[in-house]
Amino acid sequence: MVLMDIRMPGMDGLTATRLLTAMDPPVRVLVLTTFRRDEYVFSALRGGASGFLLKDCEPQELVDAIRTVAGGEALLAPEITRRLIDAFATGAVGPRARPDGRLDALTGRERDVLREVARGLSNPEIAAALGIGRSTVKTHMNALLAKLSLRDRAQAIIFAYEVGLASPGGPGGPSARG
Template identity: 45%
Template sequence: MNPIRVLLADDEAMVRAGVRAILATDDGIEVVAEAAHGREAVELVRAHRPDVALLDIRMPELDGLVAAKVIGSVAPNTSVIMLTTFGLDDYIARALGGGAAGFLLKASDPRELITAVRAVASGAAYLSPAVARRVIESYRDAGLDRAADARRRVGELTARERDVLALVGAGHTNAEIARALYLVEGTVKAHVSSILIKLDARNRVQAAILAYEAGLT
């Protein structure tokens, strides 16, 4: 099996070295490029087409949030994880709204980094537990209007698409969904693509939030 190819972008060389050392403990992960700022990260993503891009938020020239949006346009098959010291609600909302598939705090357990890379590379989403709690709380606090809107949007899906969405919301990968619903993985991918279009969701994280709001998970 080919290793998961990762691009690492952070303006601090020591941080890059530390993250690279953690990823090196997993033989199934390979760091193929490093960048010191967001613009360089975008250029290297274009050149290397990694499976995963790990981006710091606060970088010179082009910050990680803007770089994530650009990467989503130029390399849609590259999943983005935001890796940052700052777990601010605005950063979380902007990262997920901009298409990031994961959000990880630098203070997290190092094992979470490998878990996150493997999760997003397989098509799932990953949020640090502390971040996940804040996302859920923020959407819960928004009240019943969001829940009603989510139920309306989910109601436009077919029954099979709702089954798939429920499993996406529970954090399952395409392969796991295929096994659970007795489908081939290609069919699951097609369902997920259709779900994202119908829900007007940029990625699986946004779809999973809608699944939660609609009561599917």
């Protein structure tokens, strides 16, 4: 796992992230930066970063983020998550509903879980919303990530919006959360 900044001497962190996540096996990258610019966030996530955190976070938050990303999960600073969802909702980033045959591999329940992930819900919140156990949510999440060849929740959210499974104001859109 690598803790990465955006601006560095020699090579920028976005390029370094793409190179590291393309290795075999891929290296997990947590971006830690002072830069709140949306294009940095989107470029880092598209480049394979598993997390994005701002340097003004609390020390314990950083320690928890490192553990989360090193453990194979994704993590975004709450303000970044909200901005990412808002950007997709307003059409500021990402193409509109692009068909993707990989969706056909998902079960109905896996699609339900993906929609809830795109709403920004945690596993316990998804379990409550769908009336299933937390371990069942985790099982569905792992299965859909494998079937879609996605690394983590951040990529799953982007995928859901790109293929139209989640949409602004729709069942997977941010306004659905309330």
